[in-house]
Amino acid sequence: MPVLNRAELSRTGVIFVALLLAVWTTGAVAREFRAADTQAEDYPTVQALRYMGGLIAERTGGRHEIKVFHSRQLGEEKETIEQTRAGAIDLNRTNVALIGNFVPAMNVLAMPFLFRSIEHMQKVLDGPIGSEILGSFEPYGFVGLAFYDSGARSIYNRVRPVRSVADLSGLRIRVQQSELMSQMIRSLGAEPVELPYGQVLTGLANHLIDGAENNWPSFVTTDHYKQAGHYTLTGHTMSPEVLVISLKAWKSLSAEEQMIFKEAAQRSSGFMREKWRDLEEQSQRKAQEAGVTIIKDIDRKPFEEAMAAIYAKAGRDPSAAALIERIRKVE
Numbered sequence: 001m002p003v004l005n006r007a008e009l010s011r012t013g014v015i016f017v018a019l020l021l022a023v024w025t026t027g028a029v030a031r032e033f034r035a036a037d038t039q040a041e042d043y044p045t046v047q048a049l050r051y052m053g054g055l056i057a058e059r060t061g062g063r064h065e066i067k068v069f070h071s072r073q074l075g076e077e078k079e080t081i082e083q084t085r086a087g088a089i090d091l092n093r094t095n096v097a098l099i100g101n102f103v104p105a106m107n108v109l110a111m112p113f114l115f116r117s118i119e120h121m122q123k124v125l126d127g128p129i130g131s132e133i134l135g136s137f138e139p140y141g142f143v144g145l146a147f148y149d150s151g152a153r154s155i156y157n158r159v160r161p162v163r164s165v166a167d168l169s170g171l172r173i174r175v176q177q178s179e180l181m182s183q184m185i186r187s188l189g190a191e192p193v194e195l196p197y198g199q200v201l202t203g204l205a206n207h208l209i210d211g212a213e214n215n216w217p218s219f220v221t222t223d224h225y226k227q228a229g230h231y232t233l234t235g236h237t238m239s240p241e242v243l244v245i246s247l248k249a250w251k252s253l254s255a256e257e258q259m260i261f262k263e264a265a266q267r268s269s270g271f272m273r274e275k276w277r278d279l280e281e282q283s284q285r286k287a288q289e290a291g292v293t294i295i296k297d298i299d300r301k302p303f304e305e306a307m308a309a310i311y312a313k314a315g316r317d318p319s320a321a322a323l324i325e326r327i328r329k330v331e
Contacts, residue, residue, distance in 0.1 A: 030063045033249060035091035036080040038072045038197055040221055044279055045093045045148050045241060046070045048272035055264035060257065066091065076196040078177050085141040087248030095150060096239045097178040102140045105133045108323045110239040111314065112184045113304045115327070118152065121238045122273075124330050129323070134242075143250045145265035148241035148272045150215055151280055156224065156231040157211025158204060161295050163232070165189060165302050174200050174212035180310070184236065185213075187306045197222075204228055217276075220283040225292050232295040234303060243268075 035053075037046050046068055053066030074080050074089060077098050084092040085102065100106035108114070115121040124130060125147045134144030155162060155173065162168055168190040175181035175192045185192035193209050203209040204227035211228050213236070219225050243265055253261065288294065315321045 031065075031252075033064065033066045033090040033245075034074070035066050035068045035093070036074040036084070036089050037068060037070045037093045038077050038080070039070060039093075039218075041070045043070070043217070043221065044272050044275035047275055048148060048268040049091070049093060049243075051271045052264045052268035055267060056260060059260045059264065064257065072198050076198060078196070084244060084246045087141075087246045089246065090249040091145075091243065091245050093148065093241055093243050095176065096242055097176050097181055097237075099142075099242060099244070100178065100180065103137055103142070104317075104320070105136050105323065106242070107180055108314070108320050108327070109133070110178070110180055110237060111324065112236045112307050112310065113300075114324065115238040118149070118238060120330065121240065122149070124327050125240060127330070129326060129330070137244060138247060141247050142244040143247060145243045145245055145262060146269040148243060148269055149276045150239060150241045151217070151276065152233075152235035153213050153215050153237045153239070154232055154234045155211060155213045155236070156219060156228045158207075158228045158230070159210050161230045161232070161293055162234075163295055163298055165306055171210040172208075174203060174209045181213075183310055183313075184307065187310060188303065189306075200224060201227065215280070216283040216287070217279045220286050225287045225290055229291065230293050230295065231287065232298060234298065234300070236303065 035049050037043070037049060039045055049066060049068045053068065057065050074083065077094050078101075080089055080092050081094055081099055081102065083089040095110075096106040097110040100110055115124070125133075130147060134146070137144040155168070157171055157173070159171060160167060162171075165188055168185075168188045171190045172193050173185045173190045174195045175185055177194045177196070182192040182194060193203070195203055195209065200209070200212050201223055204212070204224060211230075212224065213234075214224070219228075219231065225231075245261065250258065250261075284294075311324070314324065
């Protein structure tokens with residue numbers, strides 16, 4: 001090995017110290033960020049997270065990358081939200097109904113029959129209201145980055161077609177681990193069963209539950225359609241998905257890097273919507289071809305009227321009442 005003289009050693013030391021100072025001052029410490037998603041590898045939200053990771057890697061010159069753990073590899077949504085809050089998971093894609101247990105504004109977006117259509121929901125989320133909501137996460141240990149679409153959720157079951165509120169009487173319907181969703185199903189006369197997402201198929205097969213409620217892609221990609229042959233287009237919630245980063249991970253980024261993450265997240269939202277529309281159409285077609293009975297001709301008004309107590313309870317919170325009113329006024 002070559003022997004360096006005193007001058008060469010001195011120059012090497014100066015260069016090394018300069019490099020360390022550059023890394024320290026720019027925050028350019030390479031890091032792999034862990035992202036959690038309970039959906040399957042080819043699901044639009046998982047694809048969107050990977051797309052976002054590619055943008056971040058490109059913008060940071062490969063310093064930062066995102067490793068996506070899909071298919072509940074890091075746990076069910078309730079568990080991953082808690083881990084994200086604690087900083088053990090860096091990024092998390094979750095439904096607003098579950099994170100609403102921590103961030104109050106999310107409960108408003110999960111309110112049944114709040115949005116008139118998917119277009120109405122997107123206009124709300126893409127505007128000032130959506131920005132304000134994403135900005136409300138920090139006191140609870142998260143930073144909101146972007147909203148993803150989740151389509152309209154409807155009720156499906158293995159027992160009988162549901163064409164009216166009366167048809168739901170006595171049915172055991174799986175809901176997310178959310179008090180709001182339990183209240184909704186109870187208000188419709190059915191029995192809510194809070195069950196982790198990964199246990200729904202087994203619950204249907206073993207008759208532990210009679211049905212569940214979800215969007216078209218979730219209904220099909222999980223094989224729930226093979227056990228529950230009646231799908232009623234209630235469209236009771238159009239609550240979006242939300243992408244958050246832990247406050248701990250966020251604070252580890254420089255101001256420039258934070259901007260890169262936010263911009264990449266917003267771009268991934270548009271990417272996800274395109275993938276979502278395609279998957280929704282494919283999923284509905286697959287369910288129809290499999291013989292699922294799709295009930296479209298329902299009178300939604302009695303379903304909406306059954307939510308009166310839920311809205312009355314939400315209205316006791318002035319901030320929630322004001323947000324609901326602002327959302328309804330968006331044209």
